[in-house]
Amino acid sequence: MFKPLNPPITDWAGRRVWVVGASSGIGAALAQALQRAGARVAVSARRAQALHEVVGHPPAAPLDAPDPVQQALVLPLDINDVQAIEQAFNELNAAWGGVDVVLWVAGIYQPMRAQNFELESAQRMLETNLISVYKGLAVLLPALLRQRAGHLVLVSSVAGFRGLPHALVYGPTKAALINLAESLYLDLHPHGIGVTVVNPGYVETPATAINDYPMPALISADEAARRTLQGLATGRFEVHYPRRFTGVLKLARLLPDRLYFALIRRVTGV
Numbered sequence: 311m312f313k314p315l316n317p318p319i320t321d322w323a324g325r326r327v328w329v330v331g332a333s334s335g336i337g338a339a340l341a342q343a344l345q346r347a348g349a350r351v352a353v354s355a356r357r358a359q360a361l362h363e364v365v366g367h368p369p370a371a372p373l374d375a376p377d378p379v380q381q382a383l384v385l386p387l388d389i390n391d392v393q394a395i396e397q398a399f400n401e402l403n404a405a406w407g408g409v410d411v412v413l414w415v416a417g418i419y420q421p422m423r424a425q426n427f428e429l430e431s432a433q434r435m436l437e438t439n440l441i442s443v444y445k446g447l448a449v450l451l452p453a454l455l456r457q458r459a460g461h462l463v464l465v466s467s468v469a470g471f472r473g474l475p476h477a478l479v480y481g482p483t484k485a486a487l488i489n490l491a492e493s494l495y496l497d498l499h500p501h502g503i504g505v506t507v508v509n510p511g512y513v514e515t516p517a518t519a520i521n522d523y524p525m526p527a528l529i530s531a532d533e534a535a536r537r538t539l540q541g542l543a544t545g546r547f548e549v550h551y552p553r554r555f556t557g558v559l560k561l562a563r564l565l566p567d568r569l570y571f572a573l574i575r576r577v578t579g580v
Contacts, residue, residue: 314545315495316504319411319461322539323348326406328399330389330446331416333360335515336465339535340413341365345382347539352383352402352409355416361386380405389416389442396449403453412450413463414443417483419517421476432479439483443490454503461504463542464491468509468550468559472570475580476523484509495547506542509550510534511559523578527555 319325327344331337333355341364344351353361365382383405385398402409417439420431443464454460469477470484491507498505512518512525513534529537529552541549550556562570574580 315499315547316461316506316542316545318545319539319542325349325410326352326402326408327411327413328352328354328385328402328409329413329415330354330387331414331465332364333357335415335517336510336513336531336534336538337413337415338364339531340415340538343532343535343539350381350383350406352385352398352406354385354387354389354398356386356388358384358386389446390437392445392448395446399449399453408453408457409450409460411461411463412446413465414446415465416442417465419480419520421521422478422480423476424478427478435479435483439480440486443487447494454498455501458502461506461542462491462494462498463506463508463538464494465508465510465538466491468511468556470509471559471563474574475578476521491547505547507548508538508541509548509556510538511550511552511555527552 322344327349329337329341329344329351332341332353337353337355338360341351341353345365351365353364355361361384365384383402385401387394387398389395399409418435420435422428422431450462454462464487466487467480467484469481470486470488474481488507488509491505495505510529512528514528514530518525518528534551537551538549541551550560562573565573
């Protein structure tokens with residue numbers, strides 16, 4: 311009853327890993343940490359040059375130059391384009407014959423409250439943070455179910471635990487990812503496929519750089535990557551960090567609504 315919910319991943323040597331959303335932030339830090347751990351790493355995002363820099367391809371190399379030892383693949387794509395996702399996965403599959411772990415890190419963030427609601431920005435966050443994941447699943451699930459192995463990692467956020475100021479759209483997209491990961495686990499675990507959801511607190515990335523309010527327990531992207539891999543090594547379903555911050559928010563989920571709203575107003579000053 312108390313064994314890990316997922317097979318612990320303690321040895322990355324030779325594992326075929328696809329990091330989607332790897333051009334900056336947590337995704338880039340994860341790709342580099344996985345390379346150091348000996349994994350074969352495929353990286354995807356829209357900015358091809360940034361991806362080459364992440365995996366250490368020579369800056370002067372042509373963007374379409376293949377990696378001579380196939381230890382790193384650069385697969386630029388737009389995550390909102392299902393055909394682009396399928397093409398990238400076909401290239402990965404042709405090079406490696408399959409994938410062992412997919413880390414879906416891609417997402418965008420824009421602080422938003424009811425007082426400055428913008429429908430166009432809201433739709434963009436919904437498409438990028440949530441709908442794109444379903445587009446990825448449309449490509450990945452048939453392959454993972456055929457091979458009856460693999461591991462899906464969805465990077466969500468503590469913003470998905472309960473409603474927060476500045477997270478009018480971002481928070482609901484992350485709450486949906488947490489729910490999606492739970493449903494995926496129930497469906498895929500019997501088929502030998504692992505599922506993990508990662509819920510970071512505040513991480514120093516280009517996305518959080520736009521925040522104009524204090525960010526408690528802020529950590530670096532490298533530290534977030536380290537803690538993510540530590541969590542995967544334990545076989546947990548949920549990985550959250552830093553615990554001095556995320557633990558408080560998890561407890562706050564249990565509060566009655568009246569107490570929760572009062573606490574958030576007191577802490578954030580809204």
